[in-house]
Amino acid sequence: MIEVTLGLLHELEERLTHAQAFLHIDTLQQTVAELERVSSATDFWNDADAARITMEKLARAKQTISQVADIKAGLEDAQVALQLLDETGDEAFTIEASVCVEKIEQQLSELELTSWFTEEFDYGDAIVTVTPGQGGLEAQDWTDMLFHMYLKYCASRGWKVTINDAPTAEVIGIDRATFTVAGENAYGMLRAEQGVHRLVRISPTDDKKRRQTTFAGVEVIPVLPADVDVQIDPNDLRIDVYHASGHGGQGVNTTDSAVRITHIPTGIVVTCQNERSQLQNKAFAMQILRSRLYELKKAQRDAELDEIRGPKHDISFGNQIRSYVLYPYQMVKDLRTGVETGKVNAVLENGELNEFIIGYHRWVAAGKPDSGISDSE
Known part of the structure; x- marks a missing residue:
């Protein structure tokens, strides 16, 4: 139970004030009024794509204002409970005061996250790819765990998650996983x-039960809105079809439904085999290719690849952002921020990643102080 004091409530009020200032709440309320006026026009839905984008902005602004109001109400309730x-x-x-403060801290963390988002597509959907790195068969199993x-x-x-591609490896784990995440x-x-x-764990495939260190890489790119133009010359594409297998492909591998698209000029390869229809798989693959080409072109134009996709490192020792240790002790530690927990099963099996x-994002907002990453971690 959280010990609630007037000093703690004052700290929470200050955090709320900083978040409100960053989010320009007064301006946001004016934005809501303007977007509501625009959306009430009789010809608003004539351009469906533009209308959808406007409604998403309106919903996002309303939610932010509602979050602030809920936190203010919670702070008032906590203050009354202390007084009584x-x-x-x-x-x-x-x-009662402790329950209020616990809820407020969760709400504030979410609100602060919103205030820290500065990337163009932060509020939208994502495409995540997990690939095995150093560690052989163990890395394929680790990829499946992630x-x-x-x-x-x-x-x-x-x-909502759509699994685009997650073929089962021959011995253990998966060869890779690509999935699209839709949500705020x-x-x-x-x-x-x-x-x-x-x-780091005891190897499940080693008869001598020796400790094994394995790696996997995670790539995250945004799903591009429909109004973002990415020119793709059909002549630059090589499209192959093949039997689907593994996650999403079971039961559909009697036909050539899986699709592999190679963008010849860049060498980017995208595969998709989740859907039963070859046309659907091709559409998903093209969506992923658009996003990857956009990221690549933006990086080339700005000459700042690290800002978009992070530093390009081998998926191996010394380059990790986070360590998951199952033996000889249990700990998950982010080597950039120092955040750590001994609740390994909660992270790996239940997906409790919010703390990390x-x-x-708090670390980035603070200016990325020395992360202390070293090969000895």
Whole structure:
């Protein structure tokens, strides 16, 4: 139970004030009024794509204003509970104040995340790819573990996941996993996960039960809105079809439904085999290709690749952003932010990643102080 004091409530009020200032709440209320005026026009839905974008902006602005109002109400309730505790001595008000503050801290963390999002597509959907790195068969198993960890995390946030490609490996785990996440702030939240993830455990495939270190890489790119133009010359594409297999492909591998698209000028390869229809798989693959080409062109134009996709490192020792240790002790530690927990099963099996993701964005907002990453971690 959280010990509630007037000092703690004052700290929460200050955090709310900072978040409101960053989000320009007064201006946001004017924005809501203007968007409501625009959306009430008789010809508003004549351009369906533009109308959809406007309605998404309106919903997002309304939600932010509602979040602020809820936190203010919670702070008032906590202050009243403290006052009644002081007047009556009834310990029931201690519990009430603690419950209020616990809820406020969760709401504030979410609100602060919104205030920290600065990337163009942070509020939209994301495409996540997990690939094995150094570690052989163990890395394929680790890729599968991360894949399911992210599925649990997405489910906990109410996001919709479409598995685009997750072929089962021959011996253990999966060869890779690509999936699309649809939901509020999906890209903004999940881009905290981009980088190399390291696992230390007793090898499940080693008869001598020796400790094994394995790696997997996570790439996160935004799903591009329909109004973002990416020119793709059909002559630059090589499209192959083949039998689907593994996740999403079981039961459909009697036909050539899986699609592999190679963008010849860049060498980018995208595969999709989740859907039963070859046309649907091609559409998903083209969506992913659009996003990857956009990221590549933006990086080339700005000459700042690190700002978009993170530093390009081998998926191996010394480049990890987070370590998951199952033996000889249990700990998950983010090597950028220092956030750590001993609840390994909660992270890997239940997808409890909020502490790490919020910690990452708080670290970025603070100016990325020395992360302390070293090869010895």
